[in-house]
Amino acid sequence: MKKFLFVVTISVLILVLSSCMLIKDSSKPMILNFTKSATLLSGNEIQFSANVVDNGSGLSSVVFDLDGVALPTTFSGTSTYSANWIGVYGSNSVTVFAVDRSGNFATKTDTFFVKDSTPPIVKAFYPEEIAQNVNFPVTLNIYDPQSGIQSVSLSVDGKSLPFPSKTLTLSFSNLGIHDLNVTAVNGQGLISTPTFYIDVVKKSDVKPYVQFINPPSVLQSGESATFTVYAYSPNGIQNVDFDLGAFQETLDSQASNVYTFNVKASIAGGKIYNATCTTFDSFGLQQSVSHKVFVISKDSTSDVVIPPITESGTKIKIPFFVGLLSKNVSVSANMDGIPLQVDGVMPQLYALWSPTFGEHTFNVNVNGSIVKNVKFDYDQPMTKVNGISVSSTALSITFSNNVYFYADPVFEISNQSSTVLVNEKNISIVGNKVYLPSSFGLKNGNVKILGLRDIYGPMNFSFNLPANVF
Known part of the structure; x- marks a missing residue:
């Protein structure tokens, strides 16, 4: 009898221990429907999207990696992750990485070519x-x-x-x-x-007329350069005045309405100057023309000047000036490591950036090496609540910009007597509208929202519901 009880006790103990043991998740996340925009053009927004699910321990993170740099990723619905990027001409590759809470990971890579637009x-x-x-x-x-x-x-x-x-x-x-x-x-x-x-x-x-003929756009401090000017007036040209800041200018030659000036860049480099030529004819009539010249530092083959960041709608044009003595070079730019589309003609170029608020680092690269970087804080005005309406089935909140899920959203609606938490299963987003069930039984109250983002980044909201909403 004692032996039987002992065996039963051991069996129960084994069952208890086995039920307490954790079975480690060994299955990888699944990446489904990995897609990109149908049209791939430089300077245009390209979207990458994938459905990622994990039936084991749950997802820890999902990242879209563009040529080795992570893109800001947004989450919407129950399993859809996406990232946006302004296309840069040339070959690129994007990889989606998915990691679950047990450390299992899955990847998918797509290589593509962005065409000139x-x-x-x-x-x-x-x-x-x-x-x-x-x-x-x-x-x-x-x-x-x-x-x-x-x-x-x-x-x-x-x-x-x-x-x-x-x-x-x-x-x-x-x-x-x-x-x-x-x-x-x-x-x-x-x-x-x-x-x-x-x-x-x-x-x-x-009428009197003046123009530069193929003027240099880049000068090196301490070196000389030639500026050629064409000037004509039926009354005859009385005087041609050429000016380039504190430079030393001399008139070298004059023939058949063409004037040649020699200039020595004797001042410090790393600055942009205006070359101005003004002509006066025999009747005193005058005409002027100007041209930007980038003076680079002495003994330097390249230099970069980055003016303040300027805003242009949902895209930012970042102007910068690149001075290069050699023409057989490539110039590129990136923001936080993400490549940007560069347009313009040297020395005046600009990069296209889709902004997100916060701290950033803007780099300009010559032949693949960083020659200039600037750190700045971009403070984009937050998205606002434009209106609130209610129907028999849903409460609708309209924002000034499109909004997205970036994490599990939490909506807390409360008044003096009660608080209602709304989880993500009850929430839907269409463009700039967020819909919630309206059966909260609240006559008025305060709304706090977490887990949303707009095109600029994560957002936090707190606002009062009008008394007539419910």
Whole structure:
């Protein structure tokens, strides 16, 4: 009898111990429906999305990694995670990492190519009015900061002309409007075909005119450079005044309405200056033209100046100036390690950024190496509650921007006598509207919201419900 009781006791003990033992989760999270935007264009927002579930210990974190850098990730619904990025021209890869509370992880990677979204930029500088039989320059500036220029052709009054390096010299004997047509094709096959119009008039009708001819945009402190200016007036040019801050300027030559100045950058580098040329004709009429020049430090091959961050809607244009003596270089920028689309033509460039509030680090890279960084705090105005309405089935809160789940949301609605907690199963979001069940039995009260974010980052809300809501 004693032996039987002993065996029973041991059996019960084993059952109790086994029920207390934790069975470790060995299954990985599942990544389903990993997608990206159908259209992949530079300068446009691209969204990555995936449904991630874990049937074991539960998810710990989900991250979208773009070329080795984590993107801000949002959560919506019951299992959908997403991240947004402003596309940068070229090849990229994105990986979604999912980790559960037991340390099991799963990954999926997608490689893709972001296409150039903009045709070549074509600019022409020339006198819109010119006298008959007078030689004048047309300076062409044709560039594409993303896929580059593949081909350029031009014609004047329908007649094809060889494309010069930058400056074309023209002269017309016939009065009237003449057209200059440029066709530029970039590496993506996008085409620009602007037409520029030149009015040839009688000599007595021409206004004084001045323009720079291929001026340098970057100077090195302590070095010399040449600025060439075209100036014309039917009354004759009396004086040409060239000024570049505290620089030493001398007139080197003058012939056929073309003036050449020699400039020595004798002041400190790392600054942007305005080169200004003003002409005076025999009647005292004057015309001026200006051009930005970036002076880089002595013995330096590159320099970067970053003006204050400027705002432009839901995208931020961050202007910066890059001075490089060599033209065979690549310039890129990133925010907190995330690559940004860079546009413009050196030395004046700008990067496109989709803002989030908080502290950030903006880097400018030349040939892959950081040459300048700036840390700043971006304080974007918080999203506001625009309105509250109620129906027989739901309470609707309208915000000034679209809102998203970034964590399990908690809505606490309370008044003096009671408090109601609303969990995520009772909440839905459509754009900038949040819907909650209206059967709380509260005549008025205070609402606190956690677990939401807008395009700028996490948000906390606290506001009073009007007395007539319920």
